[in-house]
Amino acid sequence: MLSVKNIHTFIGQFHILEGVSLEVPRGTITALLGRNGAGKTTTLKSILGLTPPTSGEILFDGRSLNGRRSYDIASLGIGYVPEHRAIFRDLSVAENLKIAERKRGDLARKETLIFDLFPDLKRLIHLSGTNLSGGQQQMLAVARALVPDNDLLLIDEPSEGLAPVIIEQMMIAIKALSAETTVLLVEQNFIVATQLAEYYVIIDEGRSVQSGRMADLVDDQETIQKYLGAA
Amino acid sequence: MTKSTFSLSNSLGLLALLLIMIALPFAIALFDGQSPAAVLGSETGSAKFIQGLLIEVFILAIYALSYDLVLGVTGLLSFGHAMFFAVGAYWTGIAFKSLGWGVGVTLLALVAAAVVQALLFGVVLARVKGITFALVTLGLASVFHIIIQATEFSTYTGADVGLQGVVVPEWIDTVDQRFRFYVIALLATFGFYLLYRRFVDSPTGRVCVAIRENEERALALGYNTFYFKLIALLLASITAAFAGFLHTVHQPIVSPNVASLGFTVAALLMILIGGVGTLSGAILGAAVFRLLEYYLERWFGPSASFLLGLIYIGLVFFLPYGIIGTWHISGFRLKGVTWLLERGRSQN
Numbered sequence A: 001m002l003s004v005k006n007i008h009t010f011i012g013q014f015h016i017l018e019g020v021s022l023e024v025p026r027g028t029i030t031a032l033l034g035r036n037g038a039g040k041t042t043t044l045k046s047i048l049g050l051t052p053p054t055s056g057e058i059l060f061d062g063r064s065l066n067g068r069r070s071y072d073i074a075s076l077g078i079g080y081v082p083e084h085r086a087i088f089r090d091l092s093v094a095e096n097l098k099i100a101e102r103k104r105g106d107l108a109r110k111e112t113l114i115f116d117l118f119p120d121l122k123r124l125i126h127l128s129g130t131n132l133s134g135g136q137q138q139m140l141a142v143a144r145a146l147v148p149d150n151d152l153l154l155i156d157e158p159s160e161g162l163a164p165v166i167i168e169q170m171m172i173a174i175k176a177l178s179a180e181t182t183v184l185l186v187e188q189n190f191i192v193a194t195q196l197a198e199y200y201v202i203i204d205e206g207r208s209v210q211s212g213r214m215a216d217l218v219d220d221q222e223t224i225q226k227y228l229g230a231a
Numbered sequence B: 001m002t003k004s005t006f007s008l009s010n011s012l013g014l015l016a017l018l019l020i021m022i023a024l025p026f027a028i029a030l031f032d033g034q035s036p037a038a039v040l041g042s043e044t045g046s047a048k049f050i051q052g053l054l055i056e057v058f059i060l061a062i063y064a065l066s067y068d069l070v071l072g073v074t075g076l077l078s079f080g081h082a083m084f085f086a087v088g089a090y091w092t093g094i095a096f097k098s099l100g101w102g103v104g105v106t107l108l109a110l111v112a113a114a115v116v117q118a119l120l121f122g123v124v125l126a127r128v129k130g131i132t133f134a135l136v137t138l139g140l141a142s143v144f145h146i147i148i149q150a151t152e153f154s155t156y157t158g159a160d161v162g163l164q165g166v167v168v169p170e171w172i173d174t175v176d177q178r179f180r181f182y183v184i185a186l187l188a189t190f191g192f193y194l195l196y197r198r199f200v201d202s203p204t205g206r207v208c209v210a211i212r213e214n215e216e217r218a219l220a221l222g223y224n225t226f227y228f229k230l231i232a233l234l235l236a237s238i239t240a241a242f243a244g245f246l247h248t249v250h251q252p253i254v255s256p257n258v259a260s261l262g263f264t265v266a267a268l269l270m271i272l273i274g275g276v277g278t279l280s281g282a283i284l285g286a287a288v289f290r291l292l293e294y295y296l297e298r299w300f301g302p303s304a305s306f307l308l309g310l311i312y313i314g315l316v317f318f319l320p321y322g323i324i325g326t327w328h329i330s331g332f333r334l335k336g337v338t339w340l341l342e343r344g345r346s347q348n
Helices: A040-047 A070-075 A094-097 A106-117 A119-123 A134-146 A164-177 A190-195 A214-218 A223-230 B008-031 B036-040 B046-075 B081-097 B103-125 B130-149 B151-157 B178-203 B202-211 B215-220 B227-249 B261-274 B280-318 B322-347
Strands: A001-011 A014-024 A029-033 A055-060 A078-081 A153-154 A182-186 A198-205 A207-213
Touching: A001 A040, A001 A164, A001 B202, A014 A029, A014 A040, A014 A055, A029 A040, A029 B227, A029 B280, A040 A153, A070 B215, A070 B227, A078 A134, A094 A106, A094 A134, A094 B202, A106 A119, A106 A134, A106 A164, A106 A182, A119 A134, A119 B202, A134 A153, A164 A182, A164 A190, A182 B036, A198 A214, A198 A223, A207 A214, A207 A223, B008 B036, B008 B046, B036 B046, B036 B178, B046 B081, B046 B178, B046 B227, B046 B261, B081 B103, B081 B130, B081 B151, B081 B227, B081 B261, B103 B130, B103 B227, B130 B151, B130 B261, B178 B202, B178 B227, B178 B280, B202 B215, B202 B227, B215 B227, B261 B280, B261 B322, B280 B322
Parallel strands: A014 A207, A029 A182, A029 A198, A078 A153, A153 A182
Antiparallel strands: A001 A014, A001 A055, A198 A207
16 A cells, blocks of 8 residues: 655755665554664655655555655545644644544544544543643544544554553554554554554664564564664 | 634623723713713814824734734744735825825725735745744845835835825824724724634634644645645735724824834734734733833833833733733633632542
């Protein structure tokens, strides 16, 4: 479904991605793994055109995303859940969901699904984003990506800074939504990543260095130590 | 699902305020020993003077509202906002004085001019962001400021002396029809406030707020943010140009200062005093700004500027979110305290 071929991305003068390639099969969760600063978030932003690659190719359902603007890429059916619980804090929960509509009636059609996954949001519907806890903000950020009909969701660090009980809830939600859409997930928490994803891609110093089935990676302690520093 | 910031009590409160403001000149006339008819007859006295001062407040309020939409709601830092006002002021003067146009045609042409200048800013908007946008808009406004002061155009603009001798149609002549013009300016202020409130509560307005918070996120949701910013600029440009129209009708001289950076800073001060992005704060800020300026100058003469500076520093220090903004936040705190008290009671 998504094919990234040897992309190079600069932020200012800095060469951040120096050759990232990856494949995301339809209907799966693929985890993008790597140490801090490896280039995982920049890879997601490059796919979405927020930091456009200077070379290489990105294909989504056979269509090239190169040269397209972010809003155009998003409207092709790619949702994005940025890191740091990126909700609009001055808008209410309802407005945060409403603003994510791509077609009139999107929210009405997805309301049941969203509130089944995140029942807390229903209770907080008129509360301003500023007044939500970290976990509630992350739920809202994921829920917002569910409003339009996305074929692919790019999710950045969904478990970052969350309490274990909230991480569990988030994992259930991501698993549930993978039944509806394909997911490319950046996850620093290796245990969470192994429980969610079927495939993985490791990025190290701006390059994709290894990919395959997550089940195989779990047994490969040498790779885990070398690139992820996890035991 | 979206909850509007409007409520019945808000609407009734606004209506009551409007009626009080209409009745105010009559009350002042009675205090001053004049008959209410003196207000309608534009007779000299405190009532006429206060109406004149309040008309200035209303004009500044409309201008400040337009800047609040651009900066406070949409997050566009423009240092050239004074140009929006000045184009309206000068265009009105030239249309009345040199072209002999009536109010209707002048206003239609004014809207066209406002659209053109917003599109001019829009060309910049598509290419630059943040402080670069601020500096380029400052450059555009500076060019306009230089043009209106150029001797080559003095026949039309009055060069550095300013545009003088504008003959205003009798029915809105602020000398003989002070109360009528007072009501027009008052209704315009309320009208623009309600329009802006509606705009901010609309889906388009909510996207503008989202752009202010984080444009990247709005782009990632599939919004072409350029068009939303352009809509905000267009609305602000037309509004500020209309404030400029009222200014020219009310003032005997249109000074080139209305196109200067100082006049943009005045708009910034007004919304800072009232509360950035609150809309009602822009109106309150304009009132505080103009009334402080007038009364401090009257009471303290040349020391007024120094005192104004001190007061502004104090306001920013003690009310960092402006009068309305800080009041909203304090309100939330009070709600928080109430909730904690209730929770404590229920646990006991």
